[in-house]
Every structure is written in C-alpha cells, then in structure tokens.
Amino acid sequence: MNKTAVLLYPQFSEYELSVALSILMQGEKPVVTVGLNQSPIKGEASLTCLPDETLDSINIHEIDSLLLPGCMNIFDLEEESKYIEFIKQVASQENIIMASISSSPLLLAKAGILKNKKYTVGLLEKDRDDSGVFEKANYVDELVVQDGNIITAFGSGFIPFGIAFGKALQLTFSEGWYRK
C-alpha cells in the first residue's frame, strides 16, 4: 500500500493531526512524516518531532496522499516555496488525496491545488483576501469541505476531518471511537 505523507513545519498543531493519524493507524495505512530538513520540529503544543524524511529525500512515487496540519505562523513559513513545490509535485501524480486543516489550505492555494475547488480554511476573511490566492466564490463556511480528492477543514473540525480522510482512503476504522 502506498504511503500518506504528513508535512511537519514549526508550530504545527498536534491535535489537528492526531485523529487523522490515529485513523491511518487503525486502517494500517503506512505513514511518513516529512520535514524541510532533518532538524527537529516543535509543534505548537510542545511535542518536538523528528521527521522520517525531508522534502528532498522522500520518494514521491511512494505517496498516494498528503496530510497537512495547520500552524500558527503559516504566513511566515521559512522556505515556504519548497513546501509549495513539493505539494505541486505530489499533486502532479494521479489520484492523489489531500487533506489540509486549519491554516494549511493556504499552502494548497499557493500551489494552485484549490483552483475551481470548494474549500474551507481556518483563516479570517481579511487574511484570505489579503493573501490573493483564494477564490472567494468557492469558500464554504463549514467545518469540513470535500471536493473530489481535496479535503479541507476548520481546526476544530479535526475529528470529522480525520474521518473524511480515512473514508477517502477507503480505510477500515472505527468512526465512532473519537466521539464518545
């Protein structure tokens, strides 16, 4: 089975990723975390993580899906262009499923992935407008929005976001577990 790549960047949100990661584990989906380089990456809530691969080292042909957590300083992401180039490369393959939560759809928009797609994002309207990369008409004010293979979500939608991702990947998992 091909892998889900999980992008990690400084200040990434652990809880936004956590249910999606747990569902990938339930579904026995191989996961690879990917960082800008081999340096440790500290999340917003204090977990310091070591990525399995880097944007340069990972074999994108082993990837069938991409998971992006939000991060507080998404507008100041160091070497942002490398993440965007990576996202474009992954998206150039067939049938890639992308799940992007909170502020991270900004990176998808910058990579051109949200063109003509319904989406949501955890950014204020002013910030969406100022960024100049979001199509205003396609913004949907819902917790989780799926348009084809692209899933976007508001940060607090982390549970239905993980569930939508697991279903898009056709994994077998207990959907009700996280809602008890």
Added chain:
Amino acid sequence: MNKTAVLLYPQFSEYELSVALSILMQGEKPVVTVGLNQSPIKGEASLTCLPDETLDSINIHEIDSLLLPGCMNIFDLEEESKYIEFIKQVASQENIIMASISSSPLLLAKAGILKNKKYTVGLLEKDRDDSGVFEKANYVDELVVQDGNIITAFGSGFIPFGIAFGKALQLTFSEGWYRK
C-alpha cells in the same frame, strides 16, 4: 508557573495526549516532555518525538502536574521500574495533579497512587485483575473519573480528559473548541 511533565514512552498514543496538550497551550502552561533517555520515541500513530528531558535529568521540583498517555504495550514497558520510581517521586510532593489516560493508570496503580482512589482505565477486566495492582471496588465505568488530584480516563474520553485536566490546573481555555 510550574511545569506539566508529559511522559513519553514507545507506542504512546498521540491523539490521547493531543487535546490535553492543546489546552495546556491555551492556558499558557509550561510543558516539558520526559523520556526514559534521550533516544527518539515513536508514538503509535507514527510521530517520532524527542523528549525535552529524561527521567534522570528533570528537576522534579519544577513540576506541579503529570500527564500520562496510554500505550499499546504498557505491560511490556522497558525499564518500567524507572517510570514508576519517577511517578512516586513526583507524587511525594504536595498538591501534584496527575492525569492518566487509557492503559497508563496501570503505572499509577503500580506506583501506589490509586490506593483508595476512584479511577478508570482502558484495560479489560481480566487484565486489570491479572495485574494484581488495581483495587476492584474503586473501578468506575465512566469515560473520565476524577478523585481529588487524580484524573483517569478511557482513551476515547480524550476530549473531556483534557478539559478536566485544564480545569484541575485552573487554566483559562476555550472548552467548547474541541466539541464543534
């Protein structure tokens, strides 16, 4: 403000920790992750973490609270006695708040912390009985159980568990955020 120590061990559950960690961040509570040694620690759902401190290096007098995630192989924890000794040392201080989810109350029970306390734990009755460390009469079949400064929870109770921990620490945070 004193710190919350977060124990990390191989196969720790990321999602079980994640909402509690996010609430600590909201409440601006300093957090220190603690491992057996300085080696990277891989969670059950693929995040490889570097602990901030080790069981030997951490200054327990800086700690006022302890957070324990579950882990799948809690019965085979390498160098278990070191974790238990650490828990005992922390508990010997005054007014320590402990939050322990899923299988991890086994460590509290082995450290004698659950004596005469109401508790829950994400272990089967047979495993609880076989362990010989749980007081049968004090087991409570609820998602989250708080008895004084000790909070225990079933894994799927990770959201109310985090909320109970934040309240016990008297933090300011948005409780409803994770339930949208």
